[in-house]
Amino acid sequence: MSSVSVEVHIEVQTFYAQQMRLLDALDIEGYVQTFTEDGITDHAHRGEKVEGRAAMIAGANAALPRYQGVAVRHWNDHYLIEEAGENTLNVTYCSLVTRTDAEGKVTFEPTFFIEDVLVRVDGRLYTKSRTVHRDGQAKPVARAS
Amino acid sequence: MSSVSVEVHIEVQTFYAQQMRLLDALDIEGYVQTFTEDGITDHAHRGEKVEGRAAMIAGANAALPRYQGVAVRHWNDHYLIEEAGENTLNVTYCSLVTRTDAEGKVTFEPTFFIEDVLVRVDGRLYTKSRTVHRDGQAKPVARAS
């Protein structure tokens, strides 16, 4: 039911574990290094497309004040992985985002659905593009008979 | 510590990623097709047992209004997989269920513990039965000394 090997599955799970740790540590430089030099982040729900590491760093720095004094965590689930070519993977997953403040109180960002294209360069995965869809904006169409 | 191979583990994780996507898209027809023709869903906590795809579709359609205008997501964890026979797997896991509204506000359904029986037919997994237990209704007994 999946086009990729168990090794690739675990490789991808580990890639996201590492990338999400960097993101949640607000380690912008480290996070951006997990993208290709020409990597793209497209927040489709707010029509905001950022291209290249330099632009991603600038955008992330601008967003930092929003995360002052809170610990952010991304909780991902339901990875589906398809081989799109040699060393290219299409990966989709869902993400729940928490914010924990100094008192330990947890609040939530919206939930998201994400479409990534990963490429393997010199044996290492990078995100080439990321398209983020915010949940709740368009009602999914039920195709019930 | 598990009776099944890594290949089966990844096969099962991928099965749930696909099935939960269909469920959360409110794609009732697609979701029901991931069950066997005689598949059973038993919501043990409300004594509601539904047998067969046709009855499952009717029941799901009746529940649809509850999800108008919100995006539902199931977040599963702690899969335990046991081989129960050739091409039959007993799978248990926990599920956290979010509802995200048009403004992006996230609210929560109760948490659940689920017991599934999966069968493999022509190389493809299907749910033969699903028993859903709502958390919080019976206090677990602590067997501490």
Place this chain on the structure above:
Amino acid sequence: MSSVSVEVHIEVQTFYAQQMRLLDALDIEGYVQTFTEDGITDHAHRGEKVEGRAAMIAGANAALPRYQGVAVRHWNDHYLIEEAGENTLNVTYCSLVTRTDAEGKVTFEPTFFIEDVLVRVDGRLYTKSRTVHRDGQAKPVARAS
């Protein structure tokens, strides 16, 4: 990107699925048996270090009243696994903790970051030490350029 085999990855995921089930069932005796006899739990954020199974049982029993009438669930993500020696693994992960009451209402503990040392004895994994860091207490330093 990981130093361990896919078999070890699945072994570790299964270990946590089993251990978290025992913890969330408030099965203190069963949970403590997943630690080595001299196992250590260190709640770094409150300077509380508990050493050995007997002390862990006493501590857990003292904490039980806090969980009267609610179902607790730990939701883990982003496991990173490093081989630290023969039959010794360093595992880190994040944990979201829910409490579901009799009415099904879900509330949240703070989120956590956990560092475990696992050892394999007679082919079976045990936690030798667990260090728990509560999120939100120290703001992560952004190393952005």
